[in-house]
Amino acid sequence: MRAVVDPMRLTSVVVAALVVTSALVGGVTAAATNAQPDVPHTDRAAEVVTEPATEVISTPASESGAALQASGGTSDACAFPVELTDATGTTVTLDERPERIVTTNPSAAQTLWEVGARDRVVGVTQFAAYLDGADEKTDVSAEGLGVSVEKVVNAEPDLVLAPNASADQVADLREQGLTVYHFPAATSVDDIAAKTTTTGRLVGNCEAAAATNEEMNAAVADAEAQTADLDRPTGLYPLGDGFVAGGNTFIDEIMEIGGVDNVAADVDDGYPQLSNEVILETDPELIVVTDPDAPILDEEPYASTTAGVENNYVVLDRNYLNQPAPRSVIVTTDRLATAVEELQREGSGDANGDTGAAAPGFGVVAAVLATLAVALRARRE
Numbered sequence: 001m002r003a004v005v006d007p008m009r010l011t012s013v014v015v016a017a018l019v020v021t022s023a024l025v026g027g028v029t030a031a032a033t034n035a036q037p038d039v040p041h042t043d044r045a046a047e048v049v050t051e052p053a054t055e056v057i058s059t060p061a062s063e064s065g066a067a068l069q070a071s072g073g074t075s076d077a078c079a080f081p082v083e084l085t086d087a088t089g090t091t092v093t094l095d096e097r098p099e100r101i102v103t104t105n106p107s108a109a110q111t112l113w114e115v116g117a118r119d120r121v122v123g124v125t126q127f128a129a130y131l132d133g134a135d136e137k138t139d140v141s142a143e144g145l146g147v148s149v150e151k152v153v154n155a156e157p158d159l160v161l162a163p164n165a166s167a168d169q170v171a172d173l174r175e176q177g178l179t180v181y182h183f184p185a186a187t188s189v190d191d192i193a194a195k196t197t198t199t200g201r202l203v204g205n206c207e208a209a210a211a212t213n214e215e216m217n218a219a220v221a222d223a224e225a226q227t228a229d230l231d232r233p234t235g236l237y238p239l240g241d242g243f244v245a246g247g248n249t250f251i252d253e254i255m256e257i258g259g260v261d262n263v264a265a266d267v268d269d270g271y272p273q274l275s276n277e278v279i280l281e282t283d284p285e286l287i288v289v290t291d292p293d294a295p296i297l298d299e300e301p302y303a304s305t306t307a308g309v310e311n312n313y314v315v316l317d318r319n320y321l322n323q324p325a326p327r328s329v330i331v332t333t334d335r336l337a338t339a340v341e342e343l344q345r346e347g348s349g350d351a352n353g354d355t356g357a358a359a360p361g362f363g364v365v366a367a368v369l370a371t372l373a374v375a376l377r378a379r380r381e
Helices: 063-070 106-114 148-155 164-177 189-203 206-227 251-257 276-282 306-310 318-322 326-347
Strands: 001-006 084-085 093-094 101-103 119-125 159-162 180-182 234-236 239-240 286-290 312-315 375-379
Touching: 063 148, 084 189, 101 106, 101 318, 106 159, 106 189, 106 326, 148 164, 159 189, 164 180, 164 206, 189 206, 189 234, 189 251, 189 326, 206 251, 206 326, 234 276, 251 318, 251 326, 286 326, 306 312, 312 326, 318 326
Parallel strands: 101 119, 101 159, 159 180, 234 286, 286 312
Antiparallel strands: 001 375, 084 093, 312 375
16 A cells, blocks of 8 residues: 655656766765765755756745845844955955845855845856746856856856855855855754854845744744654665765754654764665665655665665655755755654554545755655555
8 A cells, every 4th residue: 555645736746867976075976877866965065966957946035035125124233334254264345235146056045035135146056946036047057067157257246155065166256356255064054044144144134034044943943843742763865876964964954853863863974975784774764855756765775774665755855955045944844844744644544545645745966956845655565
């Protein structure tokens, strides 16, 4: 019998099937012919670098951010000029509010959308395509990885926002006379909140940034409360070729908040490559995937884990799961907590036959758009 929880009653699913091409800062490279079609990026890893999906799902800015954008979203405490020291130890000075902003990674773009500054964004990478209106911005992506310095220069930005994944290009951009703020790695919700606050200060939308953080923190509290009395399944987020999301990562924190104990967190930090034997020893009860068909559960060693034998997996939208930014936290923690709740209900015999119960909604290098929904499938064949 197959029980499926389809959180947004999806009418279509967009999946980009990809090969893992590289992993973390540190030079780990992975080739995985049948791997799960993405590698998560936090700001410690290269951000999304896959071909855009054929269908784009829009992500609206938060209502609070949009409202504050209409009123300017500024206060005396958010006035210019401003000086802030970035992750390189460089003091970045802005004499006036930047009117032309370029982002070098999707997480920075998502944050600007959330704080109501999308109208001043003139350049994004192709992997920010899921954001509403991103197709109206200049694509500054390079033919390979990263951004094209020439394209960024031609966009004539007053400010370039560069998350940690762009670290190796910051110096090149600055050599062109551009004002670049480089963010530190974000491996937790607190890190994301700090980045959001800094972004709001840099662009003059401090109140909107505070409202966004308030919404994000409320979502985290709700997800934790939702799973507080539930049995926590052990889980794993495999990236292909043995690479997994370990401890001290954005992915690990999302899993923890969503009610899942990440078995890889006890093995190593970052995104280690584990042997088949170690994966079997961790024996996850639930696999986190971004492909609704979850082909990785048919592969060894995953097929021989409890999750593989019972076909228990949760599908999360890869953009949100893979991007350390406010909306990512809001969406994935809510949807993962709901999925864990539904899995426990299904496991106790509460699912409605073959179709399951409907639930409100949710999904170095690699990954792009799948869906704006998450489907929990607990298949028992």
